[in-house]
Amino acid sequence: MNQNSCFIHISKLCNSKRKTKEDSCVSKKNNSLYITYCENDSLDKFEADINLLAGNSSFLYFLKKRFVSIFISVISVLVILIALLSVSIYEDFLKKVIFEMPFDWQLNDYIAFIFVFVFFLGLLMMPSILDGEGNEFKNLISSWFNKDVRKLRKLELALSNFDKKMEIHLYNFDLEDSEHWIWKIFVSRVVHRFSNINFYIRNDKLQTISKRINKFEILNLEIIKAEKTPKKCDVEILLSAKEQKLYSLMQLCSTVIAKQRDKKTFISLELFEYCGKNFIKEENDSKNQLIFGFQNFINRSFDDFKFLVQEKSLQVFFTQNVIFKDLSEEEKRLAYYLRNHIEECVERFENPISLLILYYYVKDIVLDKRRNIKILEKFISSVKNKQQYELINFYWFEIAGFMFDFNDVNTFESSNNSYYRKISIEALNDLAFLFERNGHFEQAILLNQYLYEINPNKYALNICSLYERMGKFEQAYNSLPKELNLGKNTKPTDIEIRYYQRKAAWVIISQRNEDLKEEGIESLNKLETLLFSHNEDNVPLWLWHFYNIKANLKEWEENYDEAIVFYKKCLSIPTLGAFEYGATFVNMAISYRCKYIEESIKDEKTIDKSIKLGRLGMILKESVGDRDEMPVVLHNFALNILYKISNSFDINLCNEVLTATNDALEILERTKSIKRLGMVLIENYISKSLLKIDTKDIVLKLENHLPNLGQSELKQLLNIYKEFEKNNKMKKLEFLEGRI
Numbered sequence: 025m026n027q028n029s030c031f032i033h034i035s036k037l038c039n040s041k042r043k044t045k046e047d048s049c050v051s052k053k054n055n056s057l058y059i060t061y062c063e064n065d066s067l068d069k070f071e072a073d074i075n076l077l078a079g080n081s082s083f084l085y086f087l088k089k090r091f092v093s094i095f096i097s098v099i100s101v102l103v104i105l106i107a108l109l110s111v112s113i114y115e116d117f118l119k120k121v122i123f124e125m126p127f128d129w130q131l132n133d134y135i136a137f138i139f140v141f142v143f144f145l146g147l148l149m150m151p152s153i154l155d156g157e158g159n160e161f162k163n164l165i166s167s168w169f170n171k172d173v174r175k176l177r178k179l180e181l182a183l184s185n186f187d188k189k190m191e192i193h194l195y196n197f198d199l200e201d202s203e204h205w206i207w208k209i210f211v212s213r214v215v216h217r218f219s220n221i222n223f224y225i226r227n228d229k230l231q232t233i234s235k236r237i238n239k240f241e242i243l244n245l246e247i248i249k250a251e252k253t254p255k256k257c258d259v260e261i262l263l264s265a266k267e268q269k270l271y272s273l274m275q276l277c278s279t280v281i282a283k284q285r286d287k288k289t290f291i292s293l294e295l296f297e298y299c300g301k302n303f304i305k306e307e308n309d310s311k312n313q314l315i316f317g318f319q320n321f322i323n324r325s326f327d328d329f330k331f332l333v334q335e336k337s338l339q340v341f342f343t344q345n346v347i348f349k350d351l352s353e354e355e356k357r358l359a360y361y362l363r364n365h366i367e368e369c370v371e372r373f374e375n376p377i378s379l380l381i382l383y384y385y386v387k388d389i390v391l392d393k394r395r396n397i398k399i400l401e402k403f404i405s406s407v408k409n410k411q412q413y414e415l416i417n418f419y420w421f422e423i424a425g426f427m428f429d430f431n432d433v434n435t436f437e438s439s440n441n442s443y444y445r446k447i448s449i450e451a452l453n454d455l456a457f458l459f460e461r462n463g464h465f466e467q468a469i470l471l472n473q474y475l476y477e478i479n480p481n482k483y484a485l486n487i488c489s490l491y492e493r494m495g496k497f498e499q500a501y502n503s504l505p506k507e508l509n510l511g512k513n514t515k516p517t518d519i520e521i522r523y524y525q526r527k528a529a530w531v532i533i534s535q536r537n538e539d540l541k542e543e544g545i546e547s548l549n550k551l552e553t554l555l556f557s558h559n560e561d562n563v564p565l566w567l568w569h570f571y572n573i574k575a576n577l578k579e580w581e582e583n584y585d586e587a588i589v590f591y592k593k594c595l596s597i598p599t600l601g602a603f604e605y606g607a608t609f610v611n612m613a614i615s616y617r618c619k620y621i622e623e624s625i626k627d628e629k630t631i632d633k634s635i636k637l638g639r640l641g642m643i644l645k646e647s648v649g650d651r652d653e654m655p656v657v658l659h660n661f662a663l664n665i666l667y668k669i670s671n672s673f674d675i676n677l678c679n680e681v682l683t684a685t686n687d688a689l690e691i692l693e694r695t696k697s698i699k700r701l702g703m704v705l706i707e708n709y710i711s712k713s714l715l716k717i718d719t720k721d722i723v724l725k726l727e728n729h730l731p732n733l734g735q736s737e738l739k740q741l742l743n744i745y746k747e748f749e750k751n752n753k754m755k756k757l758e759f760l761e762g763r764i
Contacts, residue, residue, distance in 0.1 A: 028219040029244040030237050034227045035327045036250045038257030040195040045261050048073040057186060059214075060195040063264050067205050071179050078185040179210070183217050191220045196262045198225040198233050207236065215240045226328045228320045257345055259329050270321045273300060274331070276351055276358055278342065279377070281384045287418060288341045291332065292378040293322055298369070303361050339377070339412065359385040366395050370402050376412050379403040380419055393446070400424075400443060401451040408454045413461040420455075427470040430596045433612075436605070437640060444471070449478065449561065449599055456486070465494045474598050479561045481508055511557035518563075524551035525569045533576050536736050541580075548573055568597045568604050575611060584619040588612060606644030610657050613638035617664050626671060634664045635677075642684075651691060658688035659700050662707040663744060669714070670747045681711040702726065702733045706741050713754035727759050738763070 041051045042060035049065060050073045051058045192214055200206050215221060215237075225233050230247065237245060263271060277299055278291040300318045325331040334340045362369060363386045373379050383399045390396055400423070407415050428439035439445065444452070452475060459468035469490050476483040484505055491500035524547045531537075532544030551570055555562055575590035591612040595605060616634035620626065638661040645657050662681045669677055685708035692701055705726040712719045733741065742763060748754050 028215065028221065028242060029246070030215070030242045031222045031246050031248055032230065032233060032237070033222060033224045033248045033250065034230060036224050036248075037195060037226070037259050037262055037328045038255050038330055039193075039224065040259065040262060042195070042261065043258060048076070050074050050077050052077055055187070055189075056191040056193060058193045058195070060262070061197050061199060061206055062261050063199055065206075067179075067209065070210060071182070074179065074182045078182045180213055180217075183213060186218075188217060188219055190218060191222065192218045193222045193224065195224045197223060198229040199262075199264055202236055212240065215242070226320075226324050228323060255330055255345075257330055258347070259345075260347060263329075267321060267324075270300070270318065271331075272349060272351060272354065273303075274321075274325065275346070275348060276354055277381060279381060279384075280348060281355065281381055282419070282422075284422075289346075290339060290341045290377045290380075292373075292375055292381055293340060294373055294375045295378040295381055296322070298372070298378075299358065299361075302365075303358060355385075359389055362386055363389050366390070366399065370398050373402070374406055374410070376403050376406040376410060376415055379406060380415065383423070397443070397446050401447055404447070404451045404454045404458065408458060413458060416455075416458045417462045417464075420458075427467050427474070429470070430474050430598075431592070433592060433595060433637070436595065436609075440602075440605070440644070444474070445598065445600075447599070449475065449564070452598060460490065460493070465490050474596065477562070477567050477593065477597055478564065479559075480505070481510070481559065482561070509556070511559050513554075513557040515558045515560045516554040520554055521551065521563075521566050521569075524548070524554065525573065533573060533580060535734075536580055545577070548577065564597045564599050565604070568594050568600055568608075571597070572608065572611065575615070579611075579615055579618065582618070582622070584615045584622070587615045588619075591615065602644040602648045603650060606641045606648070606650070606657075607653070609637045609641030609644065610660055611641075613641060613664055614660055617660075617667060620667060628668075628672070631664065631668045635661075635668060638664045651695065655688040655692050655697070655704060656700050658684040658691075659703045659707060662688075662711070663703070666707060666710060666744060667747070670753075673714070675715070678711055678714050681707060682715060682717075685711060698729065698732055700737065702729055702737050702741050703744075705729065706745055709757075710744070710748050710754060713748075719755075723757065726757070730759065 040060045041053075041058045042049060042062070045062050045065075049060055049062070049070060194211070194214070197206055197211065202208070223233060223237070234245065234247075260268075260271070274291060274296055277293075277296040278289050279287070280289050297318050322332075326334070330343055330345050332340055333343055362382055366382070366386060369382050370379070373382070379399055379402050383396065383403065386399070387396055407413065424443040427444055428435050428442055430439075447455070452471060456468045456471040456475070459465070459471065469487055472483045472486045472490065476487075484503060487503045488500045491497070491503055527544070527547040532540045532547070537544070548570075551573070555566060555570055571590045571593040575587040575594070578584070578587035578590060591608050594608040597604075613634045613636075616630055616637065620630040620634060623630065642657050642661050645654060650657075662684045665677045665681050665684075668674070669681070685704050688700075688704045689708060692698070692704065705722055709719050709722045709726060712722065730738075742760065745757070745760055749756055
């Protein structure tokens with residue numbers, strides 16, 4: 025039994041004295057020897073570093089090393105020479121015995137017989153000598169012919185230079201298995217030589233290393249676990265190749281992708297394990313072994329390497345010990361992998377950090393932006409559910425910016441692609457709550473005002489509460505309705521709503537049917553009762569249709585300012601798409617155009633507003649590929665411009681009219697529709713006349729189509745025709761002159 029003690033230290037790898045792989049693996053301080061192993065270190069390096077340290081520390085060791093080396097060489101030569109001599113003497117003696125018997129024994133013969141007898145005994149006893157206790161002779165013989173054994177003998181000699189009572193500190197020896205030379209050769213010699221040995225290992229290797237050390241018949245083995253205190257250290261050189269791979273993956277699964285080095289760098293262990301199981305493929309590991317390795321590395325990163333700390337239940341972030349690598353190529357590959365698995369990730373992940381990192385990876389490479397919306401909606405709900413409120417303060421405004429002023433129509437272009445317009449009502453409600461938790465009261469108020477039309481009672485109370493939190497008690501009081509308009513009815517069905525929408529809008533109000541006007545207004549009133557006689561949230565599309573019909577009715581009544589107010593309400597309805605918003609801008613542009621026509625003193629700002637809003641509506645409609653309503657959209661845009669040109673000719677605007685009407689005619693021809701064909705033809709005719717382009721084919725089409733026009737469209741056609749004909753800006757059309 026060895027009369028020595030061993031101590032196994034866990035969570036103390038940071039105490040290693042070796043900083044780079046090029047450094048010596050051995051260092052000495054006071055009465056302690058520090059030995060650190062790194063993956064791929066060789067026995068040659070250990071032998072050389074220990075010899076160098078021993079040689080520097082003792083002149084006596086230098087002499088001993090030289091003497092032993094020479095002594096072994098001389099003894100080796102002498103033994104070989106004696107062996108050769110014995111063979112030669114044996115040969116001569118045997119010849120003499122066989123061929124010259126009997127003969128007279130002389131002194132030389134007796135000496136020869138003694139040599140032969142010793143040679144015989146040596147051969148006879150050789151197996152026993154080689155298998156003797158300690159195998160000293162066998163090892164000595166091996167050292168003459170085996171390079172590794174010679175190194176081991178030199179290693180033993182080098183270690184013998186150090187005091188047996190010296191403290192030995194062995195770092196990172198748990199990196200290799202028991203068959204590796206570090207355990208079979210080096211550790212075995214250290215354990216037998218020194219009496220006070222300290223192993224510094226990873227937490228999860230405790231049981232394995234304890235079993236190995238016990239095989240050396242240690243007198244006393246003690247486990248020492250350090251307290252988990254943050255410590256500045258650099259242990260990257262101690263990591264194995266697999267650990268280095270996982271270390272890089274851990275960095276990839278962190279908020280370092282957000283390029284915000286001024287904040288804590290959070291890591292998602294959820295994403296780390298997901299990517300490790302799916303993104304990284306290890307040929308030599310089975311799936312179960314790979315999963316086990318990830319969990320071990322996570323534990324080591326907390327306890328042994330000091331890479332990670334945990335602040336809250338789900339908030340794990342890197343310490344200052346982490347040295348970030350350039351992983352740009354790996355980031356690209358991971359980004360495309362995650363993009364192809366967005367739906368799976370969104371369904372699986374519960375940690376908001378996971379979703380945040382996922383968003384940053386895919387935000388610029390997804391073709392369908394709705395997939396980004398899914399990530400953000402899940403991020404918002406998980407922040408609320410996991411109560412990680414400060415993440416909104418850290419990251420949301422850099423992702424989505426601040427809430428826009430939805431009452432300002434002029435901001436629509438800049439806010440059209442805003443995430444606030446894209447995410448669902450449920451997500452907006454959660455976001456308003458999270459703004460409140462983070463003290464962003466003004467942002468929360470704007471969001472509640474944005475949602476107000478969905479349920480006025482509910483959001484009025486929310487706004488009141490927010491003003492109270494800000495200490496603005498007067499505004500809080502004024503934001504409350506004088507009394508609650510509580511409805512007694514249940515929420516209507518979609519069929520009920522759509523029935524009155526169609527009857528009020530498309531059948532009566534849209535076509536300006538005077539005979540059915542009262543019935544249309546009555547249907548609109550019934551629609552309003554259905555929408556506002558219950559206490560639940562209204563569907564945004566229901567509200568949009570209602571306010572759009574109201575605006576159309578006001579236009580019919582030539583109350584254009586009121587119509588514009590209702591169109592603005594349409595724009596303030598949240599979570600609608602480009603189709604609805606585009607239609608609203610087109611209709612609002614019409615109201616501004618009609619308002620301009622009615623003005624006794626023309627205000628250019630009014631018609632400019634009409635053109636601007638009409639252009640925006642056209643762009644939005646084109647963005648969704650709306651072929652159904654595009655001819656109507658293009659015709660109205662062209663008409664807006666023509667009324668400006670009638671007072672102030674502009675060749676560029678005239679070319680815009682020509683392009684818009686040509687596109688409209690092409691669509692109508694493909695769809696075989698005649699809806700607003702008369703207006704498109706007259707607008708095309710006017711623009712070509714102004715640009716001095718041949719109009720024969722257009723005039724012929726217009727004349728042939730004239731009988732198909734309804735009264736409303738014919739009246740509008742004649743109005744724009746007269747506007748340009750009265751000043752002789754174009755050639756008169758006789759078939760229209762008779763209708764004026």
